[in-house]
Amino acid sequence: MFSKRVWLVVSMLLILALLLSACAKTGPAAGEKFTFGMLLIGPANDMGWSQAHYDGGLYVQEKLPGTEMIYLENVFQGPGGQVQTGAELATDMATNKGAKLVIFNSDDMKDNAIKFAQEHPDIYVIHASGDTAWKEGKNYIDLPNLKNIMGEMEYGKMIAGCAAALTTQTGKIGFLGPLINEETRRFAASAYLGAKYCWTEYLGKDPADLEFKVTWIGFWFNIPGTTLDPTQVADDFYNTGYDVVISSIDTTEALTEAKKFTADGKQVWAIPYDYAKACEGADDVCLGVEYFNWGPAYLAAIKSIQDGTWKSSFDLNGPDWSDINNPDTSAVGFNKGGALSEENSALIDKFIGELGSGLNLWTGPINLQDGTQYLADGVAATKQEIWYLPQLLEGMEGQSE
Numbered sequence: 001m002f003s004k005r006v007w008l009v010v011s012m013l014l015i016l017a018l019l020l021s022a023c024a025k026t027g028p029a030a031g032e033k034f035t036f037g038m039l040l041i042g043p044a045n046d047m048g049w050s051q052a053h054y055d056g057g058l059y060v061q062e063k064l065p066g067t068e069m070i071y072l073e074n075v076f077q078g079p080g081g082q083v084q085t086g087a088e089l090a091t092d093m094a095t096n097k098g099a100k101l102v103i104f105n106s107d108d109m110k111d112n113a114i115k116f117a118q119e120h121p122d123i124y125v126i127h128a129s130g131d132t133a134w135k136e137g138k139n140y141i142d143l144p145n146l147k148n149i150m151g152e153m154e155y156g157k158m159i160a161g162c163a164a165a166l167t168t169q170t171g172k173i174g175f176l177g178p179l180i181n182e183e184t185r186r187f188a189a190s191a192y193l194g195a196k197y198c199w200t201e202y203l204g205k206d207p208a209d210l211e212f213k214v215t216w217i218g219f220w221f222n223i224p225g226t227t228l229d230p231t232q233v234a235d236d237f238y239n240t241g242y243d244v245v246i247s248s249i250d251t252t253e254a255l256t257e258a259k260k261f262t263a264d265g266k267q268v269w270a271i272p273y274d275y276a277k278a279c280e281g282a283d284d285v286c287l288g289v290e291y292f293n294w295g296p297a298y299l300a301a302i303k304s305i306q307d308g309t310w311k312s313s314f315d316l317n318g319p320d321w322s323d324i325n326n327p328d329t330s331a332v333g334f335n336k337g338g339a340l341s342e343e344n345s346a347l348i349d350k351f352i353g354e355l356g357s358g359l360n361l362w363t364g365p366i367n368l369q370d371g372t373q374y375l376a377d378g379v380a381a382t383k384q385e386i387w388y389l390p391q392l393l394e395g396m397e398g399q400s401e
Helices: 004-024 049-063 086-096 107-119 154-167 182-202 230-239 253-263 295-307 342-356 383-387
Strands: 034-039 067-072 099-104 124-128 146-151 172-177 211-216 244-247 269-271 288-292 314-317 332-336 373-375
Touching: 034 049, 034 086, 034 295, 049 067, 049 288, 049 295, 067 086, 086 099, 086 107, 099 107, 099 295, 107 124, 107 146, 124 295, 146 295, 154 172, 154 182, 154 244, 154 269, 154 288, 154 332, 154 342, 172 182, 172 230, 182 211, 182 342, 182 383, 211 230, 230 244, 230 253, 244 253, 253 269, 269 288, 332 342
Parallel strands: 034 067, 034 099, 099 124, 124 146, 146 314, 172 211, 172 244, 244 269
Antiparallel strands: 288 332
16 A cells, blocks of 8 residues: 555656646747748748748747747749759758748749648648648648648738729729739739729729729749739839739839839829838838738747647638737738828728628629629629639739630
């Protein structure tokens, strides 16, 4: 028989073991470093897509002591890009630099993210903008170590479209697009739906009098000799009566050209993309910027790794409608630019309020660009129908494929 003193010691040891086990699930031990890698499609200071991700990594480091971000820029194949593939670069991060998580930050990296996740099941993977982990999607693959994270930018593009429609003096809006795929089609279409709604509902104008033209450059940013020059595309818009250009590329050429044209006496405006501070330096021609806020989602994912609750998932994160610019809660925001008039600023607030209260612009009747029915009258699109939009919409000018 054990004495009471022995039972007391055993009980205390058991309690201590349970406490240590609980502590182990809340994060790394004191002094233990959690390294996460980030592969950026462009430069970390592009004032656009890549900088928004980079700042999301900085947010994690600030909010979660013990984390360290390592990153590589210009991770794409072609002139100016990396020689190695994204999968090879991620492998180096994991095996040689200690990364426990690798973030692939572009749709362009989908195949490499999948390949790396399959070859390294012990390393966690986040692919931004993809749909591999979406069980209800067309491209689902069962990879327990892979998670997709994307902001529901359809809302941001609708707000951008609304701002453009409220401001244009010619009724001609240009859309500076990257390459053509399902993501870029649905974002261009969302901007058009927002523009059309505010043009008709707030200004009381005929939708037939609104021109909305999309020009694609061929990639997420300019690659001389490979893509169309976005500076020239913006100039072509401004020189042909399009007085507002909504950009959907990773860089700020539309804004830079708007500033030049306005300085030369021709009032035009632009709406950049991706990065919360993209209007800086050109606020006098910037109507606002729809942007991604990646930090909170990346923080939550890393915490789930540390506490053992990680699950493969498709996370489509929308705005926090109580405050779409809350840096700790909203995945998508819209910062107003200095060129947005006071009257139109109030209408943008009204529009945001309507969206937050359930206004669904993806409701029929809506036809595709070739005239075929997309949504019947009163029918709301499913998330799959929006995500996999096959064409631009009727009323939009530009290539669909």
